[in-house]
Amino acid sequence: MQPVFDTRPTGDVILKLSGKTGTFEDYLQGKWRAKHATNFDQYWMDSLAKGGIYTEAPTRAVRLAPSLSRISFAAPAASGGQDQDVIVFPHPILHDGRGANKPWLQELPDPVSKIAWHSWVEVHPDTAAKWGLATGDLILLKSSFGAQKFPAWITRSVRPDVLAVPTGQGHTAYGRYAKDRSANAFELLGAQANDYGGRNFGVRASATKTGEHRKIVTTEGGPRELGLGTTEVLPLARAKALHPGDHPFHFEETPEYAKEAVEWWGERQHEKASIGNYRGEHPRWGLAIDLSKCTGCGACVTACYAENNIATVGEELMQRGRELSWMRLERYWRTDEHGNPQGAVNEPMLCQQCGNAPCEPVCPVYAAYHTPDGLNGQVYNRCVGTRYCSNNCPYKVRYFNWYNYAERGGQYEAFPEPLSMLLNPDVTVREKGVMEKCTFCVQRIRGAQNQARLENRNVRDGDIVTACAQTCPSEAIVFGDLNDRNSRVFELAGNPRGYHVLAGLNTKPAITYLARVVAHETPSHG
Amino acid sequence: MAETTQAPPPPSRLTYDYVTRTIARTLGNPTRGYFLLLGAAVGLLALGIITLLFLIRYGLGLAGYSHPVYWAVFITCFVFWVGIAHSGTLISAILFLFRSGWRTAVYRTAEAMTVFAVMTAGLFPLIHIGRQWYFYWLIPYPNERGLWPNFKSPLIWDEFAIGTYFTVSTVFLIMGLIPDIAAVRDLATGWRKKLYAITALGWTGANEQWRHYTRGYLYLAALATPLVLSVHSVVSWDFAMAIVPGWHATLFAPYFVAGAIYSGCGMVITLLTPIRKLFQLEEVITVHHFENLAKLCLLTGSIVSFSYLTENFVAWFSGNPAERAAFWYRAFGPYWWASWTMNICNGLLPWLLWSKRVRTNITALFVISIFVNIGMWFERYVIIVVSLAGEPYTTWTNAVYNPTWADWGIMAGSFGWFFMWFLLFVKNFPAVAISEVKEVLAAPMRQKARAGVQHT
Incomplete structure (x- = not known):
């Protein structure tokens, strides 16, 4: 394929920077030819066809850590107090946000909420009734790390004592489709690593009704079919x-x-x-x-x-x-x-x-x-x-x-x-x-x-x-x-x-x- | 030819000469009030034209459409205006054949309204399509594209129904005008005299001409009569032929025809009330005429109410979950307000007309007629928009539709277009049939006619 813009492959750029001449392809082939001088062309084509050079790895014995049995899988009790437990979950389509600048992915509704183009906070109907919330009401979530506003999506797919927010949106840069779109759930999270070397995706935050409202962008019309044989x-x-x-x-x-x-x-x-x-x-x-x-x-x-x-x-x-x-x-x-x-x-x-x-x-x-x-x-x-x-x-x-x-x-x-x-x-x-x-x-x-x-x-x-x-x-x-x-x-x-x-x-x-x-x-x- | 026994006893002033002069006076120099009204109509039309240009340039997205509501205000207006067009032919043709003397004073207005309403309605199918510049692809004529429209589509039937109706009602209007134009020609001066001299087509009022004229008029009336029933039946099949619950009903043809005449009579009352006042035609268009129009409203309104009941009953009685859901959504869904506006204006309001006091009170009739118009507009809105928005087969796509400025702009333009033509007509042609009003008066004695001249 011809270059789309005035660009060149990364390898070529590195070669040029290091003061070498020639293309990266020649350079790479030269290096491999040094290892496989005999019948190199056949070897090269075979490797390309296979997609790589594979060798059998030696087997190793693996055992579960003895401490594994001590891990508890019981559902954690919801903590009381004014603050809410907020779970930040990866967006099924935009993931951590890397997909946010692609209009195809922005326009694809979330598999469960069916919301596209913006983030939301999932609220159980009981909680919503308690707070007097309607779908689309903006809630300010404030944790000790940051605060963001999300529109409420009222759903029974979340527990009454928990709020859930997807990641993926709220970029301040990255491109025309991602920039300044909705709110970033990462703002609510701390930066410290947890015991397992990852990040904590649960956080405690206060939830305040802002009085603002936005229309949810959803493809969901009626969520029930009328028994006419649409789904069986x-x-x-x-x-x-x-x-x-x-x-x-x-x-x-x-x-x-x-x-x-x-x-x-x-x-x-x-x-x-x-x-x-x-x-x-x-x-x-x-x-x-x-x-x-x-x-x-x-x-x-x-x-x-x-x-x-x-x-x-x-x-x-x-x-x-x-x-x-x-x-x-x-x-x-x-x-x-x-x-x-x-x-x-x-x-x-x-x-x-x-x-x-x-x-x-x-x-x-x-x-x-x-x-x-x-x-x-x-x-x-x-x-x-x-x-x-x-x-x-x-x-x-x-x-x-x-x-x-x-x-x-x-x-x-x-x-x-x-x-x-x-x-x-x-x-x-x-x-x-x-x-x-x-x-x-x-x-x-x-x-x-x-x-x-x-x-x-x-x-x-x-x-x-x-x-x-x-x-x-x-x-x-x-x-x-x-x-x-x-x-x-x-x-x-x-x-x-x-x-x-x-x-x-x-x-x-x-x-x-x-x-x-x-x-x-x-x-x-x- | 019309029977005089049915007509009200004419006041002494109402003579042949008085009638000619009174009606001819409506054609005099326009007043400031007239120009204001005409200006308002042209202004609305301009608004509509600008909106249309925007729609053509940017696309129909400017209007409120949303999936799955793919027909909305434009088609509502189309059916509304076609409906308005119906009472004209009913009054002029069917009542003519039934020899109802009272029609003479009001039929010209009704007929003119018919023609202009069809002209208005005919614009909407052109405006509402996605690629307005290809509207001629819908017309069957041998063409270089080697393509032919699909005669299975009710939209093509529509084209023929509306086209035929427009042609016949226009010919009927022009035909009825000939003797009257001749009458005002003899009184007019200046450029109007020249205009009427041409449009009177050489009418002299000779016996021979009257003989041909009455024969021809009778045949045209007979030709136009079935159209009153056919046009709106065909329009209703746009809906009844589709499988959308709320549309797919064999009831639709009679239901739509009754609704059309109901709305048409309402519009005639709406138009006649101010004309009668402005042009001082109180003695020609009397309370008696209004009462008869009100009776027509009562009859057709009752048929409409009965149809509403039938529709809902059948939806329940059929046991079909889709039908039931559609009518439940209509009455109690997000559009309950539109449905109840329709039910109250069309179902309950005509009941007031049982009272003779209401029927003979022109102010009350005028107010009721406005609500008849509103109710009938909403009837079409409910049938079209609400049936699509809450379509029960695929509830997943149900969506609430809201009109935008573009919808209202085009609708305002349609009112401007209609009233522009109507105002131009009443100022330039006799809005009351001179020759036919005379037919229902006592034949003049030599002395009486002289007395009439002295009075005026």
């Missing part, structure tokens, strides 16, 4: 008893008298996609998403941003619900009869590529259309922006370009130099006024199909991997052809844990979710 969970005992061919989940099926009409309508939707060049057999692309494997980390969301040139809209617009995350993670609480959370179900929600899509017939200009291989295509250049498709989408996975996010120097510019180099050349950068959505990374599908055609073969299972499936660390997402009886996705789609979201609406989604397996039944989930 199975207790372990029931999951174990499932056999292939079982259908443990029930949904309201189309009544007999309407079946014919509904089928007819569904087929009419595909008429145009099966004439001319499109005649014949086609794949039916599908995804399987295993909710038992999904941790809610959000890597798929950012992968989707990267692959599909999705604009980050920033704090102000995200607060107004204008983020464009084609893939979003919905976090529904499972609760017991007292409303206490018994864990969460994380559900990646993206376009379901319905076989009988509500979005398609309502588009007046055919911008939303059905491809022969079963995708709900979206022609950005054809879209005039009536937004009817989104209104008619029960999954609400269509997103509108309210501004021109790619405009040079615009107020909401998403790709200022040099971030424009992130853009994927295979994908259109959308202009203002058009609708956009997930297309199962159609550019990758077409790329793989073209490659297969060049090699005079069929597309094999695994040739195509969508960005979300590629990135998922727990391999919860699997992509493939549902018409291929040997594909992984076909096998998973037939899993008895499988269900379609809102199956009762007769949209015939291409995504099969596999229910989350939980230890015990809870009276309410989602």
Whole structure:
């Protein structure tokens, strides 16, 4: 790759500083050649392929320290008095703050709080009621080391006697996306090392209500689903008893008298996609998403941003619900009869590529259309922006370009130099006024199909991997052809844990979710 | 052709000549008050145009939209104005076919209102789309792009419904104007005389012309009548064809048509009250006319209230959790205030009209009509915004929507645009149908007509 700016590799800089000539590559190869003069080129290529030079290390005996048994794991008692116990925890996405200057990471909501672009303090509802707090009220936390203001996020995921604050924000420098954003939790902590050589992340601090308020930037709308079959969970005992061919989940099926009409309508939707060049057999692309494997980390969301040139809209617009995350993670609480959370179900929600899509017939200009291989295509250049498709989408996975996010120097510019180099050349950068959505990374599908055609073969299972499936660390997402009886996705789609979201609406989604397996039944989930 | 038995007993002063002169007087030189009103209307329009330019330059993000509320104030205004347009054709065409004599005094105003309201409504689909400069992609005509609109989309049906309605109601308005323009042509002087000479299309009032005219008018009335029912039915299908709970109901077509006529009659009362006062038409447009409009409001308002009850009942009775959740959210969610404004203005307020004292009190009717307008605007707001904001299928995305200055700017502009046309019309063309009012008067005897001249 050509240097992006007037730069040179670190090695070259060091060589230059030390008064040597030549490039670092030559220098390095020279040094290794001295050790491996025989057949050096082969040795060099092999090492590059392996990614390093590895040798077997001698084994060593290791034992646990005898003092280990004396460590107590009992929950510490909350200390009384005016001060609060505050736990500072690493932000799951920005970590200690090193990710804070990346708009992709800033715009990715926290897996639990679903808050993006700023930090917060987690307060139990009982504590909030005692202090008269509402979500978004700013609290001043003052420890003996420093003081910072955080907006309250009221949640049952923290104990009543503890406040919790994430790290990651409040930089005073570091870059345009990180600087002067929210508050830095490290300010509350002391600098001394603790007994184990680390830092204490628990601290005692006074909490004062400031009277100030800010709107929380969250993607959370309603945290409960209404039992319409958006998320499904199975207790372990029931999951174990499932056999292939079982259908443990029930949904309201189309009544007999309407079946014919509904089928007819569904087929009419595909008429145009099966004439001319499109005649014949086609794949039916599908995804399987295993909710038992999904941790809610959000890597798929950012992968989707990267692959599909999705604009980050920033704090102000995200607060107004204008983020464009084609893939979003919905976090529904499972609760017991007292409303206490018994864990969460994380559900990646993206376009379901319905076989009988509500979005398609309502588009007046055919911008939303059905491809022969079963995708709900979206022609950005054809879209005039009536937004009817989104209104008619029960999954609400269509997103509108309210501004021109790619405009040079615009107020909401998403790709200022040099971030424009992130853009994927295979994908259109959308202009203002058009609708956009997930297309199962159609550019990758077409790329793989073209490659297969060049090699005079069929597309094999695994040739195509969508960005979300590629990135998922727990391999919860699997992509493939549902018409291929040997594909992984076909096998998973037939899993008895499988269900379609809102199956009762007769949209015939291409995504099969596999229910989350939980230890015990809870009276309410989602 | 209209029956005289239905008309109020005309006061002695109300003669053919008196009618012509009284109505022609409304066209005289504009007063300062008129210019102030016109200036206000043009000012509002300018505000709307500036807002639109901002929207085109920067994007629809300036308005309050948020996921998943992708239709909001603009579509609310669209349906509101289409609704307003309905009573015009009802009064001019349907009541004409039913031979209701009382319509003669008010139908011109209602018809003009119809045309200008459709002109206003028609702007909103253009304003609200994301890429306004490509609006013509929605129009079916053979083009170099080789592309054709999707006739399955209710938005395309809308285009035809509104287009047809606009064409027919405009022709109907112009047709009815011809004899009246001829009447004022004979009184006018200066540039107006030239204007009316052209627009009267050579009308002389010959028997032959009257014969053709009445035939033609009758046919047009018959043609326009089904449109009263079809247009708003089609507009309602924008919603009823979608799967959004709160939209997806077979009730929508009759419910919307009744609502449209209700709001239209409300707007006619709102407009007639000041016109009657300003132009001193008390003897031509009488309390009797207002009472009849109020009765129409009562009838259609009751249908609307019944529809509200039906909607809520069906949501409960169906046992469908999504429907139930949608209507619960509507009544008790964050938009409870909008829903209850709608319920009170449209559901309870018409009940006042059972009282004859209220029906014959023009001040009371004027106040009620304002609330009818507000209530009907909120009805559309509730149906559109609230159904989307609390969409129960994907509760995760539920979000509260708040309009911004851009929404209000465009809405103000639409009122400016409507009133600008309306004010220009009433000053330049007879706002009351001269020829038809005369039809419901006693035929003049030679002596009486002379007496009339002496009086004025």
